[in-house]
Amino acid sequence: MPVALDPHLEQIRPVEPRTPAGCEECLRLGSPWVHLRLCLTCGHVGCCDSSPLKHARAHAHHIGHPIVASYEPGEDWRWCYFDQQFV
Template sequence: MVGDDPHLVFIHPGVRPRTPGVCEDCVRAGTTWMHLRVCLTCGKVGCCDSSPMRHARAHAHVAGHPIVQSLEPGEWWRWCYIDEDYA
């Protein structure tokens, strides 16, 4: 599926993480996170599905921004929450 995802049109080239290094929703709520993901549509940083609050997934569903990229050092993969597959 990689490269064939029809949701790649949601990616905005040059998007930058709005809050590098922190999940903005976890900071606001006072909760913790495991790993960070950046929305490739708007740059919102959220926590991964292994984190208690799963903010990246919640943002994807509420905002309609389906594709995130890992912000972990050395990781370059993207995930589509609609297809539940790498994008």
């Protein structure tokens, strides 16, 4: 059975990371993070769900940008927070 395409893929844009050094909010707050995620709509860099403050997920739901890519060296995957699936 074919897998349906995620309807949010149309929101992906060419982006530049807004903060190449880490999670935008954690850097401002002085909070630690575990892994980083890059918003593929605006370039926001946020921390993952294993991080204490989960800024990437918060950005997706508050701003409405559902698809992120791993911003970790050697990782090449994308995730849709709205549909809870790899895309």
